[in-house]
Amino acid sequence: MIRFEQVSVTYGDAAAPAVRGIDLTVPEGELCLLVGPSGVGKSTVLNAVCGLVPHFTGGTLHGRVTVDGRDTRTHRPRELADVVGTVGQDPLAHFVTDTVEDELAYGMESLGLAPDVMRRRVEETLDLLGLAGLRDRALTTLSGGQRQRVAIGSVLTTHPKVLVLDEPTSALDPAAAEEVLSVLQRLVHDLGTTVLLAEHRLERVIQYADQVILLPAPGAPPVMGSPSEIMAISPVHPPVVALGRLAQWSPLPLTVRDARRRAAPLRDRLRDRTPPTAGRPAPGPGPEADRNGPAAEVRGLGVRRGPTDALYRVDLTVRAGETVALMGRNGAGKSTLLNTLVGVHQPSSGTVRVAGAVPHRTAPRALLRHVGLVPQEPRDLLYADTVAAECAAADQDADAPAGSCRVLVSRLLPDVPDSVHPRDLSEGQRLALALALVLTARPGLLLLDEPTRGLDYAAKARLVEVVRALAAEGHAIVLATHDVELAAELAHRVVILADGEVVADGPTDDIVVSSPSFAPQVAKVLAPLPWLTVPQVARALEATA
Numbered sequence: 001m002i003r004f005e006q007v008s009v010t011y012g013d014a015a016a017p018a019v020r021g022i023d024l025t026v027p028e029g030e031l032c033l034l035v036g037p038s039g040v041g042k043s044t045v046l047n048a049v050c051g052l053v054p055h056f057t058g059g060t061l062h063g064r065v066t067v068d069g070r071d072t073r074t075h076r077p078r079e080l081a082d083v084v085g086t087v088g089q090d091p092l093a094h095f096v097t098d099t100v101e102d103e104l105a106y107g108m109e110s111l112g113l114a115p116d117v118m119r120r121r122v123e124e125t126l127d128l129l130g131l132a133g134l135r136d137r138a139l140t141t142l143s144g145g146q147r148q149r150v151a152i153g154s155v156l157t158t159h160p161k162v163l164v165l166d167e168p169t170s171a172l173d174p175a176a177a178e179e180v181l182s183v184l185q186r187l188v189h190d191l192g193t194t195v196l197l198a199e200h201r202l203e204r205v206i207q208y209a210d211q212v213i214l215l216p217a218p219g220a221p222p223v224m225g226s227p228s229e230i231m232a233i234s235p236v237h238p239p240v241v242a243l244g245r246l247a248q249w250s251p252l253p254l255t256v257r258d259a260r261r262r263a264a265p266l267r268d269r270l271r272d273r274t275p276p277t278a279g280r281p282a283p284g285p286g287p288e289a290d291r292n293g294p295a296a297e298v299r300g301l302g303v304r305r306g307p308t309d310a311l312y313r314v315d316l317t318v319r320a321g322e323t324v325a326l327m328g329r330n331g332a333g334k335s336t337l338l339n340t341l342v343g344v345h346q347p348s349s350g351t352v353r354v355a356g357a358v359p360h361r362t363a364p365r366a367l368l369r370h371v372g373l374v375p376q377e378p379r380d381l382l383y384a385d386t387v388a389a390e391c392a393a394a395d396q397d398a399d400a401p402a403g404s405c406r407v408l409v410s411r412l413l414p415d416v417p418d419s420v421h422p423r424d425l426s427e428g429q430r431l432a433l434a435l436a437l438v439l440t441a442r443p444g445l446l447l448l449d450e451p452t453r454g455l456d457y458a459a460k461a462r463l464v465e466v467v468r469a470l471a472a473e474g475h476a477i478v479l480a481t482h483d484v485e486l487a488a489e490l491a492h493r494v495v496i497l498a499d500g501e502v503v504a505d506g507p508t509d510d511i512v513v514s515s516p517s518f519a520p521q522v523a524k525v526l527a528p529l530p531w532l533t534v535p536q537v538a539r540a541l542e543a544t545a
Contacts, residue, residue, distance in 0.1 A: 001162060001194040002026040002049055007063035009044050009053055011424075018044045018059070021221035024213065028161075029192035031184065031208055033199065033227070035236055036215030038456045039426050042198040043089070045215070046164050049196060050086040051077040068161055082111055085160035089167045089454060090377065091151030092139070100142075100150050101126075101135045107158045118157075125153040128183050130176070141306065145172045145330030145482070152180060156187070163187070165197040169204050170453040171376065173329045173482045174517050177204050184208070200456050203238035203485065203521050206231065207255045227254055236457050239485055239521040242534045246541070259525040266537075267526055269544065275509075275536045293356060294319050295445045295476030296341055296371075300350035303336055303500075310336040312500045314350070318445065318476045323467065325491035325508070326480040327518055332497040334480035335376065338447045341478070342373045355444050368398065372443040376450045378434035379422070387425075388418035390437060398441035408436035412462055426454065432463070439470070446470060448479040452486050464489050488512060488520040488532040508532070 008020040019041035026032045034042050047053040051072045054061040065072045068083050085107075088094060097103045104125055108118045126132040129149045139147065148171045155163065163184070169177035185208050187193040199205045206212075212230040214223045223230065228251050231241045240259050244252040247266050253259035296318040303311040311333045318324050326334045339345050340352055343359035352359055355370040362370075375381070384390040391405035398404070409416065412432040413425075422430055431454055438446065448467075452460050460483075467490055471477055481487060487494055487508060494511040496504040496518070504511055512518045513530055523532050531537055 001028040001068060003066045005064040007065055009059050009061055011059040016219050020219050024224050026194060026196055028194050029188060030210040031188045031195040032211045033197060033205055033209035034213045037236060038429060038459050040215040040218050042215060043166055046166050046198055049164050050084045051075060051080050083160055084162045084164060085155035085158060086164045087151045087155055087168060091147045094151055095139050098138055100131060100137050103150055103154050104157050107154055111158060121157045125157050129153045130179055143331045145176055148172055163193055163195045167199055167454060168197055169201060171450060176330055181208055206238055239534050243522055246538055256521055256524045263525050267529060270529055270540055273540050275531050276539050297353045301347055301352060302349035303340055303345050304348045310500055314502055318478055320476050321471055321474045323471050323477040323491050325487035325494045327494055328497035333500040334497055335449055338373055338449055338480055341447060342371055368441045370443055371445040372438035372441055373447040374435050374438050378430040381434045381437055382422040385421055387420055394437040394440040400440050405436055405440040408439050412436055445476045450481060451479055452483045484518050484520045
């Protein structure tokens with residue numbers, strides 16, 4: 001269905017191709033997973049399938065890409081629209097209408113489908129993706145995960161032969177991600193749709209893949225094979241594979257079920273041992289401004305957005321040096337709470353204080369020293385033409401010594417040159433840059449909204465190191481995340497929101513182990529033992545060796 005013939009892509013005056021030597025075939029009716037570290041060219045490969053490369057993104061395409069026999073060099077994206085459906089990393093950038101139902105119908109209108117066909121397919125898609133309750137909602141009022149589902153639905157209604165998806169579950173909660181992936185699996189198995197998707201959260205998708213394409217390094221030729229073959233050599237792999245490598249299981253497990261079948265001897269070795277803290281030190285003493293009180297205190301908070309109570313009677317205290325994970329389904333109010341802490345939303349009831357200041361009544365420049373937010377869409381913080389210019393502006397805004405921001409960028413984004421434009425970075429790289437900009441002011445309270453979206457496992461490990469170091473210095477950190485593995489690694493506490501209310505608040509070990517939805521893979525494999533992460537298990541095995 002998809003054929004790459006010695007494909008290479010070079011952008012502008014780049015010294016080397018973004019991808020090279022791609023020669024492979026994705027068969028009809030298979031789900032093919034594209035994996036590799038951030039910045040190796042996964043988005044470029046996907047864009048070459050739908051014709052965005054080279055017709056829209058520019059660059060020079062060498063070789064040939066055909067989809068259902070159509071050459072993407074001679075067929076522009078609009079001439080491939082009935083064959084290829086595409087969902088990018090940023091769904092909001094692809095929307096062309098105002099409401100959910102209109103967006104689902106737009107693609108079919110463009111193809112001239114009959115109204116009765118359009119109506120039936122819209123209803124089917126609303127049910128498939130759990131969007132029926134949102135049909136009349138404005139797209140701008142949806143959470144990030146809800147937007148992702150609408151973007152996928154707008155593509156599904158046209159019934160394309162090929163689906164191309166870039167990080168389709170990155171903004172979804174675990175239950176919603178399972179729904180989307182089960183829909184994709186049904187399309188593959190029942191309708192013969194060919195699905196090519198790139199995803200960093202391999203723990204969610206690897207069990208659904210028929211084939212895996214690994215891009216091991218920038219410019220390196222890809223390796224294609226079965227999931228088990230590729231996971232045995234891949235530098236990026238889910239925790240269950242890392243646990244299998246540590247325990248020397250062969251063949252490597254790809255699912256929790258496979259791992260549990262082999263885990264009895266490992267559970268016996270760990271049964272009488274107490275898990276270490278997985279790198280979560282006790283909260284530190286905090287910056288001077290926060291030593292006399294909590295970094296943030298929320299009491300009886302209510303926030304209304306239009307006719308909806310986005311938050312209702314929320315109580316939350318975050319102390320210096322503490323890392324708190326906000327979790328819950330899409331639309332639960334996590335982003336609203338973070339935005340209220342930086343003064344974007346004015347409370348309709350209750351009180352909010354950050355280092356003693358009331359956020360919505362404090363000037364942004366003064367608030368910058370107390371609290372910083374990295375939003376779901378990092379581009380909202382990026383305005384300059386180069387990385388160097390962004391860093392210089394951040395130093396100036398924070399009254400920090402020249403070069404302070406660049407040091408942080410180098411820790412999070414090794415080998416990214418000063419001259420590159422932020423829009424030329426991958427989604428994960430842009431997020432890391434935005435994080436560096438916010439950290440330059442060294443705020444006492446750091447808020448991260450889906451901080452691992454678009455990050456591979458290596459980039460996530462670097463982020464974990466940075467956040468741990470900040471917590472050890474006494475900075476308070478609140479991260480809204482669907483990444484259960486990140487919460488297990490970092491958080492002292494987990495707070496679960498549902499419909500704008502706090503329904504659980506307690507130590508990470510207690511909350512995630514008892515929750516089927518929010519338990520990390522290692523906890524599921526080794527249950528009922530209270531182990532959460534592979535590093536915990538590794539340290540325990542080293543101690544017993």
